[in-house]
Amino acid sequence: MTEAEQVPHRDDRAWPRGAGPISLVVGLAAIAFGVAVTASSARALTSALCLLAGLLIGSSLIVVGMQRWLSGKGIPAGLGITSAVVAVAAWIFFKVTGMAGGGGALFAGLLGGLFLANVWAIQAARANRRR
Template identity: 85%
Template structure:
């Protein structure tokens, strides 16, 4: 029985040098912006749920894709399609509700979730390099 071909793990050289601190700063700023929008919204519960949904969707898309990519595999096309559909749906929701509705909080959550998960991905990639 032939051994499975070893796929090399990818490391953190795919990101610019200061990507992790910048992703962390912008991600936290996006979440703070979303919290501020939620606090000032007349529909605070809806905005809070939109912020949470954005965080969960944004971070899960990055984590699923990056785990595969870091292990040396490709990112599935369905993940790219899902990301595009989520972005378009968020844009439509934003246009319908405006900045002060749930749309702004949803966008802030998506950006925050994507960037905070990017920090995780950089750290995981750095661990691959150290192996």
């Protein structure tokens, strides 16, 4: 037996019912909040870059971790540590810059990226169930 046959693929039963639509709504609301913060900021370019960075970081953490988890492997410890470091760094940045200085946009981007990538993960897990 090959390694792929020995490791069971996980499916969407790990999420509660309705997690996909809820993740989509929360993710879109977080992005809308980030756009509103960016639009009202005196430093709109900095806030926009923070929002984009948050989206990319949040979504990439979920996608990398979930690809491994869905294939039946564990989530690497380094990914968990990276997630914690990013969350702490975002909190510090938020405390230093405040809502209008990019901190709010960064947090909104992180949450939006995490929740929208979770929608992808649920869809990918659902495909595993069909196999």
